[in-house]
Amino acid sequence: MALFLDILVAFSLVAIAWRIMRAPGHFQAVVLFITFGLLLSLAWARLNSPDIALAEAAVGAGLAGVLLLDTLRAVAQPGKVKTGAHFSWLLLPCLLLAGLLTLSIIHIQPDSQGLARAVEAGMQTTSLEYPVTAVLLDFRGYDTWLELGVLLAAVLGLLCVRRKKSIRAPLLPAPAEPVGRWLISILLPLILLVGGFLLWLGAFAPGGAFQAGVVWAAGGVLLWQAGHPSLGALPVSLWRTGAVLGFALFWLLAATALIRNEPMLTHPQAKAWILAVEYAAALSIAVCLTSLAIGGQKSEDRNQKSEVRDQRSGDRCQITNNR
Amino acid sequence: MHGFYIYAITAILLFCLGLWGLAFHRNLLRKIVALNVMAGGVFLFFISIANPDQSGEVDPVPQAMVLTGIVVAISLTAFALCLARRIHEKTGQNELDTSCSIEDGDG
Amino acid sequence: MNLNFWLPLLVLCSSLFAGLIIFMLDESRSRLRTALNLFAAAFKVVAVHYMAYRLLVHGEMHQVGFSMGLGFEFLIKVDFLSLMFLALSSNLWLVTTLYAVGYLEGSPNRSRFFGFFSLCVTASTGIAMAGNLITFFIFYEFLTLTTYPLVVHRETRQALEAGRNYLWYTIGGGSVLFVGIVWLHVLAGPFNFTDTGVLEALDPAHYSTLVIIFALLIAGLGVKAALVPLHGWLPVAMVAPAPVSALLHAVAVVKAGAFGIVRVVFDVYDREFAAGLGLLEPLAIVAAVTIIFGSVRALMQTDLKKRLAYSTVSQVSYITLGAAILAPFSTVAAIVHLVHQGIMKITLFFCAGNIAETLGLHSVRDMGGVGRRMPVTAICFTVAAFGMIGVPPVAGFVSKWYLGLGGMDAGLEWVVGIMVLSSMLNAAYFLPVVKTIWFKHAQKKWRTKHSGRFEAPLTLLLPALATASMSLLAGLWAGWTWSPLGIAEQIAAGMGALP
């Protein structure tokens, strides 16, 4: 039965992926992609990885879906649907590659324990109780730190493309029906609570900074979609601080170790330290993901004027001083 | 045991389909979707090796790596989509203009 | 202060630093530039002669070197052969600088010109003092690069065309040379120039490879030495200003190629070993063909500078020919002709430049009456031309005489035939010029720019006079111990060629 379920999930994944590639309409492809994300999280739940399933559902299906749909709406070309595909013959080499890789997969001995033993040994020392969180924040904290850096860089890149000083989201007009506001007033506290709960959970059970950050980011996107003015009222400096906070705390963690003359990122195994970093990381992830989701908008407020000016001058970088 | 091979091979197929889609589509949005399918395949592979025998014991390291990978992927996707939108605003096209000769602009 | 260490560096740096400082000078500061230039050149002459004194009289070895790891060694070392070339280039740099100052007066971009001019001399100094093939190659390519801006100095399309031509030839030749040198290092490991060659100790299994490498080296060097069929760039490069042509033909580029061939044959392969591999005969034949070909082509030119250019093609190959004949006398001839050809050819170019600059004459046919209008220039020209033909007692005679003797010694009688034929051809293209200058009347009115006490500005006249007298003296006092011939004989003796 379990085998049957696995085969079913696997087959559907491949079938949907195939449909995503072949779908004639872009909208169809995006919707299929969201389905694909949900199915993927199902597969991961099957593989005993609830953290990843949660994250994938929130990001792969949720946030990526929102982003894709949003972009699709913005770049839609009314009246003409051009698939514009070429190189269909490349399918053959790709399948060949798949065959080769499959051949080598046959040779994998699936009894390898990987680093599970080493993690178990490490769990004796670390102050965290849940292994995934321990790997993320402690054993391989450097990766997580730099991952926050990637997130920050994406936001910086977005600002660079949009030539904005900060994400001042173009506030959509509030929804006509009061249902939207009502929904927000119910949903938002719930979202905040769920996120906080996940964060707290992460210390000893599936959950943690990333999942919490994603949930909060969903709240932010919701606020924006509903046209709530609160995001626009956020001061720029606060926003900047929020985006960089997790990263900065990690930096502090790394730097203080140097002062104590220990290798970078070594920290006293006190839970408070790690939790502070984790909470800050969650906040930063939320801020950055919200910014990524809504910051790609074309500016329509007063920034637009300055954007036009920026573009004109940005084409030729010139010197301001030292003439 | 078999579950591992099923998911690992699925992962490979997803990766290769995504790769093909990346080359196959001209539309930028579709290319980005294809990249995400590729990423999904890679992540699935990691999780399948984290849990080879589908018993309760799961290797936490690949899980952590996938979580990191998901964040990286969404960051890059968001940035790529933003670029695609900007290109659409400037050219009205959703494709990379391959015929656009890079020789024409000055500077 | 250890002079054995510092002196070669001083010699090298005198022109290098002069060049670098001149680059930074403002265009308008021509006095300072000239002073600096002349001072550096004079300093170099003094330093070189002092070094020569120390080497010849006290037998001091001057050497500087540092390793760059993995057998990559930068070595500057002064031996007798270096000294010949050094003395030639430093003396001629001094006179050419003087000449160039007068020649380019008032023209644009002089800082650039003199800067590269100095660098160019630095390169040929480095070539002279290089103690191994790597160092030689470094300076050899440096020379290529520093002469390019000089060739294109006039910034006309024609000049650029010539520059491009020059580059393709020389950089192509450089690559071939590069392959040859690296290959040799792979076979033989790191080595320096020695009087007895270095390759004899190698496993005989490598001998066939050595032949290929020799071909690569000669092909690479032959581009600069203008061996037929690699000479194509030289006549085209005549668009450059006269001092540049003088430098190219007498001191730097062509001579560097010939000097390299001498080094490879004498100090890398050793003449007898090379002869054993059967390498010298083909080289001699190529040189002989070049000698005849150059002369024939010179005969067909009406432009004086072009004629001189082809004459260079022919004359420089005497050096190669001398190196390629396994006989003591021809060795001496090869070495001594390095100097003799330089001083005679530079005189000719100075004179041609004088005539072109003062009277605006380029074609041989228009030169009637020049002898009366510019007697000093005409005398200098005549002396040098006679030298080229091989009329005693001018220096050229000595070289040809020894070359012929060497050919006889080695049992290669055809060499004498080549000498005779070449001299006749030389006469055939130089004598009409001399005749026109002295015995024909002017056909049209001259476009004279110069009106002074002398027939031409002194800066143009004195260098020509100096080099002409040098070529005369080198012939007259050939028997003196420290004359070019005397030193060449000592070098040959050092190699075991002369008793």
Added chain:
Amino acid sequence: MESLLVLVPLAAAMGSFLAPGRGIASWGFLTSLAIPALAAGTAMDVYQHGARRISLGGWAEPLGIHLHMDGLSVIFLIMTALVGALISIYSAFFFKRDTARHFWPLWLLMWAALNSLFMVSDIFNAYVVLELVTICAAALAVLSGKTESLQAGLRYLMVAMAGSLAFLLGVGFLYAETGMLDMFMLSWELQGGPVAAAAFGLMTTGLVMKSALLPFHFWLPPAHGEAPAPVSALLSALVIKGSFFLLLRLWVGVFEPAGITSHAAYVLGCLGVLAVLWGSYQALIQPRLKLIIAYSSVAQVGYLFLMFPLLCTVPEAPWAEKAWAGGTYQAISHGLAKAALFLAAGNLILSTGTDRIHYMKNIASRLPMTTFTLGLAGISLMGLPPSGGFVAKWMFMQAILESGQWWWAVAPVLGGLLTAGYVFRILGYAFLLAEKEPRMLPVPFVLEKIPLILALCSILIGFRAEEIIFLLQEHMLWAIEVEGDS
């Protein structure tokens, strides 16, 4: 010391992000002062005491992530420090304030990532760092906001993403085979076999895509040609080297001991030769200076790939030292010379408003310093003596002839000639008299001097190879004992 190489630019990146005021460039200045000193300190340390590792967070292998410093990483660190610092100073004077606001955080973040990449020891960490470099590089490439640059940036981003994913899948395969992520451990553990071969193929392909080797070179010329000059310089001089460095590390450190590299090495060598010829040919026919320089990068990257057939086909080859020296010298001198060229091109654009070489007539007299820079950097690219490029070419050639794989000699010889072709094509126009005097603006002092310094460095490193070769010889990859250090 080595941790500071990452910490300092990250702090500056955060600082410039949080305080993007008038003095934003001072963050860059401070970093450019600190990093070369830190890199030199690290280099001295490695030079005197040999290679070393630090365990981040105090977690030893195989669990924790390590930073690994040996001769190779130190050389790349120093190159990055030197080039990065000089380009930073240039940028401080080049960018207007509203562009600078975007430039500095991204560049400083990328600098930290590059430093981290050159000390990388963990393959998954390598993936994260690579992605950080990629996203910063892509964002910097679109800094000018022009349509062409946006398109080029997106193309680069997608190729790089695909490459990273292939690399990541390879990481998965390696982990499945060995249960290790640390390269140092892998070099002991990894045996041959189909899984290792699959990982090898995937990781190599991914990194080759990011390094713009021939069939994947298409993204490079537009991306590097359309970006603002300092960004082009950074991308060409440093970013490609990052993925190349990682490739070298993996091949020599991990896959070569496992004995699966030999055939693939010939493939990479062939692609390298083709890249040299094709890139140089394309550079010969481009009408714009920056595109010439960008295609020249395609060619110069090809040289680097000659290292693989020389190093990874015969175990313990006697010519390995020379191939090492050749490759590293090529990487360094290309970094310096290419940065100089792009910055000089930037000056030309500032002065004349265009980089079409037909409009570049007579710059030899008008902008002598810039022309001189172009010439010097060109010498190093051509591999003419005396320059770093020459040492590289010499060492390569010796290794090639010694190994008996003489056919690779095509690349240095023919490539050198073609390079001379395009370098002198530029200089030829520079010396040509213009019919009418073009309108030229003066170039500020600093902007003119920085490229000159870079070009001079690329020449001067040719005079002193011994220390670098020593660093490579004595402290080659993984040349330390297993120890529970930190």
